[in-house]
Amino acid sequence: MEFTLAVALVAMIILTLVYRVLPYRLASNKKPSIALLPKYKKHISTSLMHSDLEGKLAQYGFKKLGSKNDTIYFTRGALLGDFSVKLMKIKLGVTPLEPYKFEITLQAGWLVAFDTGDFWTFITELSRKLETT
Numbered sequence: 001m002e003f004t005l006a007v008a009l010v011a012m013i014i015l016t017l018v019y020r021v022l023p024y025r026l027a028s029n030k031k032p033s034i035a036l037l038p039k040y041k042k043h044i045s046t047s048l049m050h051s052d053l054e055g056k057l058a059q060y061g062f063k064k065l066g067s068k069n070d071t072i073y074f075t076r077g078a079l080l081g082d083f084s085v086k087l088m089k090i091k092l093g094v095t096p097l098e099p100y101k102f103e104i105t106l107q108a109g110w111l112v113a114f115d116t117g118d119f120w121t122f123i124t125e126l127s128r129k130l131e132t133t
Helices: 002-021 050-059 118-131
Strands: 040-045 063-068 071-076 090-098 101-108
Touching (some): 050 118
Antiparallel strands (some): 040 101, 063 071, 090 101
């Protein structure tokens, strides 16, 4: 029993590390039916300035975590929330590319082994909302 628990714990740690170092995939125009270890990025053009974009994300429930290099990170949801991307803890990165153009990245706050398109839908809908503002 202890051996099984230790193996499961080591497997979770390895899977978490792989998820963290895995590069972001560009969110295509087609929703995937299933994605393993989903992490997405999308380029957006918006009329919002950088500070206005932060305010808009706050309206959608995101809280600023901090920044690293040129990327500002936000989070929302609860770690023990739910399997739905709308309730689970997610981490969003916003990197300015040029004036009014940004790259946004989306990943789980902890670990997601597979996804049936919810992460893709979330980043696509968020992109549309930010672009039309």
